[in-house]
Amino acid sequence: MQREGKTLSEIGEDELVKRLTQDWPELIKNSATIDGNPWVILGAGDDCAVLRTHSASVVQLVKVDAVVENVHFLPDAPPERIGWKALARAISDIAAMGGYPVSALITLGTHGDEKYERINRIYRGIAQCAREFKVALVGGETTASSVLFLSVTMTGLAERNKVCPRCSVRDGDAIFVTGELGGSLRGKHLCFTPRLVEAQWLVDNFKPNAMMDISDGLAKDLARLELANNLHAHINFEAVPLTEGCTLQEGLCDGEDYELLFTLPQRKAKALCAAWPFRLALTQIGVMTKKPAPKISGHGYDHFVRS
Amino acid sequence: MQREGKTLSEIGEDELVKRLTQDWPELIKNSATIDGNPWVILGAGDDCAVLRTHSASVVQLVKVDAVVENVHFLPDAPPERIGWKALARAISDIAAMGGYPVSALITLGTHGDEKYERINRIYRGIAQCAREFKVALVGGETTASSVLFLSVTMTGLAERNKVCPRCSVRDGDAIFVTGELGGSLRGKHLCFTPRLVEAQWLVDNFKPNAMMDISDGLAKDLARLELANNLHAHINFEAVPLTEGCTLQEGLCDGEDYELLFTLPQRKAKALCAAWPFRLALTQIGVMTKKPAPKISGHGYDHFVRS
Numbered sequence: 301m302q303r304e305g306k307t308l309s310e311i312g313e314d315e316l317v318k319r320l321t322q323d324w325p326e327l328i329k330n331s332a333t334i335d336g337n338p339w340v341i342l343g344a345g346d347d348c349a350v351l352r353t354h355s356a357s358v359v360q361l362v363k364v365d366a367v368v369e370n371v372h373f374l375p376d377a378p379p380e381r382i383g384w385k386a387l388a389r390a391i392s393d394i395a396a397m398g399g400y401p402v403s404a405l406i407t408l409g410t411h412g413d414e415k416y417e418r419i420n421r422i423y424r425g426i427a428q429c430a431r432e433f434k435v436a437l438v439g440g441e442t443t444a445s446s447v448l449f450l451s452v453t454m455t456g457l458a459e460r461n462k463v464c465p466r467c468s469v470r471d472g473d474a475i476f477v478t479g480e481l482g483g484s485l486r487g488k489h490l491c492f493t494p495r496l497v498e499a500q501w502l503v504d505n506f507k508p509n510a511m512m513d514i515s516d517g518l519a520k521d522l523a524r525l526e527l528a529n530n531l532h533a534h535i536n537f538e539a540v541p542l543t544e545g546c547t548l549q550e551g552l553c554d555g556e557d558y559e560l561l562f563t564l565p566q567r568k569a570k571a572l573c574a575a576w577p578f579r580l581a582l583t584q585i586g587v588m589t590k591k592p593a594p595k596i597s598g599h600g601y602d603h604f605v606r607s
Numbered sequence: 608m609q610r611e612g613k614t615l616s617e618i619g620e621d622e623l624v625k626r627l628t629q630d631w632p633e634l635i636k637n638s639a640t641i642d643g644n645p646w647v648i649l650g651a652g653d654d655c656a657v658l659r660t661h662s663a664s665v666v667q668l669v670k671v672d673a674v675v676e677n678v679h680f681l682p683d684a685p686p687e688r689i690g691w692k693a694l695a696r697a698i699s700d701i702a703a704m705g706g707y708p709v710s711a712l713i714t715l716g717t718h719g720d721e722k723y724e725r726i727n728r729i730y731r732g733i734a735q736c737a738r739e740f741k742v743a744l745v746g747g748e749t750t751a752s753s754v755l756f757l758s759v760t761m762t763g764l765a766e767r768n769k770v771c772p773r774c775s776v777r778d779g780d781a782i783f784v785t786g787e788l789g790g791s792l793r794g795k796h797l798c799f800t801p802r803l804v805e806a807q808w809l810v811d812n813f814k815p816n817a818m819m820d821i822s823d824g825l826a827k828d829l830a831r832l833e834l835a836n837n838l839h840a841h842i843n844f845e846a847v848p849l850t851e852g853c854t855l856q857e858g859l860c861d862g863e864d865y866e867l868l869f870t871l872p873q874r875k876a877k878a879l880c881a882a883w884p885f886r887l888a889l890t891q892i893g894v895m896t897k898k899p900a901p902k903i904s905g906h907g908y909d910h911f912v913r914s
Contacts, residue, residue: 309719
């Protein structure tokens with residue numbers, strides 16, 4: 301089989317994940333079929349996994365997310381910001397599911413020649429972010445690795461009827477984004493604020509049909525939203541909110557915005573904009589419908605394909 | 608400060624973890640003090656974190672554990688066994704807390720030149736282990752890394768009164784180990800069976816005061832048990848069960864045995880041995896008391912110190 305000889309850069313990240321999860325249908329796609337394991341509500345493919353709790357009205361969210369040196373941060377990044385980013389990314393995912401974070405475990409991969417002081421400063425950044433968002437740091441581990449990485453496991457909770465999975469967009473939904481997009485590499489990617497407060501307000505007041513955070517760029521994440529719902533995004537490109545000085549291409553493809561991308565019925569759009577209580581921008585950028593739409597040009601970030 | 612210039616290999620893994628967690632006392636040691644986060648029962652420092660659930664009699668266990676190429680497996684290891692090992696290590700930790708596994712998320716770090724077929728075989732090994740121990744694979748992520756690593760997040764559940772933390776050894780407790788120790792690098796480290804069945808039987812029938820799994824070698828893990836309890840292990844070295852062909856030194860220090868190390872009152876030791884229903888060996892190797900004991904010579908595995 302020719303497939304066997306292919307490398308990951310030839311296959312790409314989304315296709316890799318699709319193949320790996322296809323090979324486990326009974327475990328991932330329908331975990332409820334595992335005898336004696338009735339806990340799974342939603343498995344792979346969303347921002348977080350969703351598990352039952354002992355309360356019928358509350359679900360647990362579980363997420364893992366890693367940052368790797370030279371991929372998610374450069375060696376000269378301020379160590380506190382590396383730690384902040386590692387935790388804030390996971391909080392952003394929990395927020396985008398409509399939940400709030402509870403606990404985190406940190407895996408540190410590094411090598412013996414690493415300076416203690418740098419690691420200590422990274423952990424100070426983690427603690428600072430944990431304090432700000434009331435996340436209990438409950439453990440983790442250290443392991444040897446020639447490349448510095450931090451993998452964050454986060455658990456959270458959500459009211460069951462407020463969970464916003466990615467796959468429940470409805471035909472005709474308005475598409476919204478928070479904040480401004482593009483240019484995150486100039487610094488925002490190291491010190492962004494996860495949109496937890498805004499997401500909690502949304503699920504309490506204008507429950508989105510679907511929500512996710514924008515981590516790999518609007519173009520790529522929107523394509524995932526389309527695919528998950530078998531719908532098409534009709535985007536008003538002039539409306540896409542851009543970071544000052546950014547081109548549309550950068551706004552669509554830079555990635556690491558960590559803003560919210562969500563949909564709700566068009567009839568609620570006006571009331572939402574009127575009620576929105578935050579200084580953070582809120583912008584309707586289009587609608588999702590069954591009608592085919594032109595493909596957005598450009599690509600977001602792929603971890604395995606060389607750009 | 609001289610401390611600032613030190614590398615991790617000068618400090619060592621246990622000291623690193625101690626320092627990092629000392630710097631977060633309010634978050635890690637007493638997470639209950641975080642306003643609005645009443646979920647933590649036990650934070651860092653044990654095999655797993657322990658969280659409250661919505662049931663008073665059940666707790667949740669959360670664990671992360673990573674395997675890294677050239678540290679935990681060599682590049683030529685059979686890929687299925689790498690996947691098996693990654694998941695089985697986390698199951699071993701959940702078992703050693705007296706719980707059972709529920710769900711797992713897998714973080715894969717690798718690079719674009721990696722062959723798809725190898726990754727697919729690794730994930731088949733993960734799925735095989737998940738099926739055998741009824742773990743639902745509910746997600747994870749892929750990320751770029753120059754070194755192949757797998758980080759496993761596992762959640763589990765335990766009856767609250769059956770949890771076996773590491774820090775509740777009592778003066779005079781008998782010390783037991785399961786199986787045989789040493790020589791795991793000859794192959795066992797890639798295909799061991801986590802002692803879930805045995806641990807569940809123990810907590811149901813002879814609840815240990817404390818339990819952990821032996822991952823870094825009996826010498827090192829026993830020293831951690833002593834430290835956590837401020838007690839001393841008096842070991843009968845002739846009783847330590849050794850893998851065929853192994854020296855005592857290897858049995859104490861090789862690491863990666865993934866056997867259970869536990870303590871219970873000496874008065875129950877005889878009844879336990881009589882009732883033990885498994886073919887797997889069960890051996891009392893000593894007692895824990897307040898009396899100082901000679902230090903065990905040799906060291907287990909340290910991730911940052913060169914051997």
